[in-house]
Amino acid sequence: MGGREWPLGRLAERLGAELHGDPDRVVRAIAPLGAAGRGDLSFLANRRYLKDLRTTRASAVILGPGDVDVSPTAVLVLPNPYLGYARAAALMADPPAVAPGIHPSAVVDPAADVSPEASIGPLAVVGSGVRVGARARIGPGSVVGAGAVVGGETRLVANVTICRGVQIGARCLFHPGAVVGADGFGLANDQGTWVKIPQFGSVRLGDDVEVGANTTIDRGALQDTVIGDGVKIDNQVQIAHNVVIGPDTAIAGCVAIAGSVRIGARCIIEGAAMISGHLELADEVHVTGGSAVAKSITRSGVWSSGMPAQENHVWRKMWVRMQKLDDFARRLSRLERLGSGRQSDE
Amino acid sequence: MGGREWPLGRLAERLGAELHGDPDRVVRAIAPLGAAGRGDLSFLANRRYLKDLRTTRASAVILGPGDVDVSPTAVLVLPNPYLGYARAAALMADPPAVAPGIHPSAVVDPAADVSPEASIGPLAVVGSGVRVGARARIGPGSVVGAGAVVGGETRLVANVTICRGVQIGARCLFHPGAVVGADGFGLANDQGTWVKIPQFGSVRLGDDVEVGANTTIDRGALQDTVIGDGVKIDNQVQIAHNVVIGPDTAIAGCVAIAGSVRIGARCIIEGAAMISGHLELADEVHVTGGSAVAKSITRSGVWSSGMPAQENHVWRKMWVRMQKLDDFARRLSRLERLGSGRQSDE
């Protein structure tokens, strides 16, 4: 959790925050309000923790302008305290320095072009014609297929697989087990047996993309699968062939995106949602957790279909009733006919 | 995207297509109708792209018999143009030649039996007693456990894990991160704590099976998990212990199949569907995306339960009403009693 000392004055300056407190007081780490102690910086981003603020033992807290008076300790005031926490954490993180160079156990094809400033970890494989940019880091056990491009400062943490020809921008981050550029699931049926369709496309990822652990992004069938700049993808996400995702879209864990889907910019797809093939989602569409998008969404908005769990006996009763909806509808219509029949009788 | 030149006459002959056009005209690559240019072959498999056919700049197109007159360019006529595209793509694909032999960085047990025509890639591990068939390819970072069998021309792309004793047929394809033969999830409860049940079975896969990236297929508890010939499995699919899948079944991404399920031949399980334990599905069952199969399906047909996403405010209203279905049912019955009471009064 950090380690370097940050005087509050200097931290406030870096964050663009207004400081209420001693500029020479130092913080070294970040902790939640309830757990923070001396030397810790904390923050209030969710009103439900307001009571923890009143009793926090943190040396300083990041707060919105309205909460300054409540604080028992030094305050860094910022309009968006959660963003402030993110920026402070980035400043206080102390990533281990990685020495450039190729580990002797790595297997790097002589026809690969690896920046002398890049780092290739133990037991990594870098294929023919691969280009690895400056300060990029190919972690242990990772495989980069022939002809792939890994941009500057991009990091493959460990056991990542980048298939042949995939193009990755700068400052991207791939967590362990991520697989980019496997064949899309293209099949044609010939009288009951499946004929595989070779996948000629590749995958292109922009800059500042994050790809979670064990996430898979398939190569396109004829054209490329495209992931825009700043897209953030969590763990265990499946992105099928020919998908195009606009910049700054965030996709949470276990989402399944079928083939040829086009998703706009700045969308939020919550966990375990699924999107059927060939659909288009406009910019700034928000799909809530577990929802199944089955038609295109042409304008910004929030879409849902997740079915909340209930106690089993309540759920079973609901399910029985749902199966009788057709019967309900008929009975309701009959009652209406009877009613109107009587009305006309009267 | 290919590269070799294919004169249309020769291509028509190989595909069994009727050619309308110059047999000496050449194509080198495949592209969608709207993106194709000179030297490209295209195809019309979906009526929604008919307008793109009229204006395509492709050098040739694969069409069904009814569309020949619409084409502005040379035509290869086939009854199933999508299948024609698959076959043409296979012809035009130009997979890199792989030299047989064992990469010096691979760790191959002396007691493994590797065909001299097979290729073992960099940093792969091949255990004791493993048999690797002719022209099989064990890609970089892959691990093949003791006693496993890898059939001829089967390929493990990279970072694939085949556990001990797993038997794989010929011409199979495993994408990165696939894991075959991990222990099934077998547990017995002893007064609140779990006792692991050793998984004595293995996994047997037929010929021509494809297994997607990060897909998992568990070994059986007492008998084997069995995947039939020609089964195609997409990414991130989970197949639990003791499952038996019939030939030529296709399973799309993120499907979850619980233990001891038996699935017939030529089934289609669409993405993110789930199948509960111990069920049987007949041949040619089609489960649509996101559906939860909770009882056995005894005859061919299409089964569904995916709930399509709606705008959040519409969805919330529906959810409120669903929770009142029981109340609806009671009120409806009361009205019917009132109505019949009156009728009998009259």
Place this chain on the structure above:
Amino acid sequence: MGGREWPLGRLAERLGAELHGDPDRVVRAIAPLGAAGRGDLSFLANRRYLKDLRTTRASAVILGPGDVDVSPTAVLVLPNPYLGYARAAALMADPPAVAPGIHPSAVVDPAADVSPEASIGPLAVVGSGVRVGARARIGPGSVVGAGAVVGGETRLVANVTICRGVQIGARCLFHPGAVVGADGFGLANDQGTWVKIPQFGSVRLGDDVEVGANTTIDRGALQDTVIGDGVKIDNQVQIAHNVVIGPDTAIAGCVAIAGSVRIGARCIIEGAAMISGHLELADEVHVTGGSAVAKSITRSGVWSSGMPAQENHVWRKMWVRMQKLDDFARRLSRLERLGSGRQSDE
């Protein structure tokens, strides 16, 4: 399937079972009732296989006290035959002896502390400051990041990734492709673009934890993600940052658990269920397959929302009706008003 001979007398003694039959008769393997033959031990744990018991050719069977008279063969009587099967299988399993030591192809940092009784497999990577306990086994292709702790007798089967600083107890088992300690999905939004929040926490796992193939457990943002003793996790499960799971909870395949969820002890989460962020589940909560938990569950019980698949035409009709529930509600209320109007008229 075992191999060593077990005289029934000795087996009964080890299991604490009452033996009906010859104590010198031997069994060598375990098989289902219908498939068992001479030398096999079988068991009846599910009434639906009672007919197989009557005709089994097993040399012995494990039964509950009420079924002894039905058996055509020797019987080991135990109150919980399924648990008896688990224990017998554990006795009869014959795990290959693994020689301690570091394979010459493994890359072990000089500053790692590896027990001389531990085994480090081919092409494994063990980082600086890692501690590996006695009889632990780091399988081929696995990566253990700097500062991690692997407890005694814990096994990483193959291609497992343990990230920096993760702490693992004794006797744990990690299947291939499991990733523990990747960054949680922490992001703050800055006018449309995402700012990554460094993940300062780690993951702590207790003793006797099992983690399935391609399962992911993320490190905490500020505090640790915690997995209790005896927790069993199946394949393709996603456990997000800051999650805390109580002892002896079992989680089946493809479950998605969002950030900061707290799950109690001895819970059962069935396959493909999902749990939304920041919720709490009490001890001994049972969530059925495919359910979406959307609010905290404060007491033990069974919770459900999985929607069972139906024939497509039935499902479509139900879906149409569901979309008209609001209309139904209005029409029902109108009929009730009409009825009460008339009643007041009368």
